[in-house]
């Protein structure tokens with residue numbers, strides 16, 4: 001396998017490890033983009049059960065009906081507070097995503113429309129994929145491919161990974177339902193919870209939860225803690241009815257004063273619906289996706305029940321007789337999509353539990369606690385954070401193996417409070433003359449970028465005398481002893497993290 005020595009499974013000297021990423025949803029695609037844009041040199045393979053990228057933000061298309069497409073999961077995404085994820089600017093510039101500027105409304109239990117202000121999925125800056133939501137995943141993969149990183153990138157679609165096996169000496173084996181080995185990799189990244197959550201047992205009748213089973217005997221307390229956190233998560237389900245409406249009837253739907261309709265508490269209770277999304281199709285038809293919650297295992301009965309609920313809730317708005325029991329007019333096609341884990345319920349995998357270096361397992365996805373939890377924003381942010389941590393880890397490995405040439409020239413690897421930290425200094429662009437302290441070749445205006453855990457801190461240099469120090473008033477980084485920098489955090493009291501530079505190993509004995 002590229003990047004590994006055959007006997008040990010350890011990445012070869014100077015080579016980045018190979019990565020098996022389970023899932024090509026937003027998180028898997030964003031992880032690939034973040035890693036490759038950060039210079040990841042190992043192979044990355046995305047393993048995806050679906051037919052293409054996107055996951056819960058995918059678009060259904062038809063080979064026989066080119067004008068037909070439906071966003072059957074998330075119809076848009078929003079970014080709330082905080083800095084824009086790094087990948088947003090190139091996605092917008094590349095025309096993969098665009099701002100979402102459609103009208104939205106909220107239906108109450110009496111059937112009255114009101115403003116959709118309170119909807120948490122509609123707050124902040126709103127975006128969508130330009131030619132369908134799957135453009136988000138496709139755009140991320142295109143950024144990954146265009147990065148020029150030396151490693152390879154591959155997507156295996158329509159492939160369910162069923163079994164995981166820890167390799168003797170480190171790394172992972174992936175196998176399909178028959179037990180046949182699909183691939184090997186140095187690191188395993190889960191971007192979905194299917195292989196780690198007990199619902200796999202109930203839903204598919206699997207006797208064991210694959211990653212729980214594979215982790216036994218590894219003695220990795222970090223992985224066990226992560227698995228316990230995932231196992232305790234609850235997932236909200238959705239049963240979505242997708243209607244394709246022929247042009248004459250579509251005109252009525254498209255004349256409604258909203259493209260997205262939320263249902264308030266009483267309306268949810270009354271009709272069992274959460275949202276309704278109206279999506280115009282190129283040829284005058286439209287798609288209507290009703291996001292429902294119902295316990296009806298039979299698909300045909302679920303379709304009938306959901307269509308009746310949509311009819312009852314919207315009949316007056318569509319000019320049909322309320323309670324008349326009329327079927328919806330002009331429905332050309334009815335389909336059902338069941339999302340067994342549509343949204344993770346509150347909680348989530350703590351961000352500091354997402355990397356388990358001992359067993360070489362990592363996690364990202366909307367189930368990671370933090371900003372954007374349970375939404376596309378969380379998938380993007382957790383993938384970006386994981387890419388930073390994996391890149392820092394590999395840099396540590398390179399330093400430890402004496403191959404610092406793979407690191408940026410001005411990046412230095414440390415271990416702080418047990419976790420890898422990468423410090424990249426930038427000497428800024430201010431005029432040096434006349435500024436008193438230019439120690440170590442730095443001047444005020446210089447910054448240091450610290451990448452540690454899920455943090456990326458850019459700290460400006462202080463004008464203090466002596467060796468360079470950097471602070472934003474909350475974090476403090478100073479190099480009185482370059483081998484053991486002072487790393488402090490002020491949060492009421494001052495917290496100090498012990499840091500040591502990671503020594504670069506000397507060349508192998510034979511090379512001296």
Ligand SMILES: Cc1cc2nc3c(=O)[nH]c(=O)nc-3n(C[C@H](O)[C@H](O)[C@H](O)COP(=O)(O)OP(=O)(O)OC[C@H]3O[C@@H](n4cnc5c(N)ncnc54)[C@H](O)[C@@H]3O)c2cc1C
Nearest residue numbers: 023025026027049055056074161192342365366375376379
């Ligand atoms: C109906 C619905 C409406 C939504 N609306 C919104 C919204 O308006 N705004 C918003 O921000 N978010 C919304 N969301 C949530 C949003 O879709 C998710 O937060 C986001 O897409 C999660 O991305 P992810 O990559 O973390 O996970 P996923 O998209 O779930 O990706 C994980 C991928 O891993 C694959 N996978 C898992 N296990 C295996 C395996 N063993 N082998 C192979 N492949 C595997 C899965 O097929 C999946 O494609 C909605 C979700 C649903 C279902």
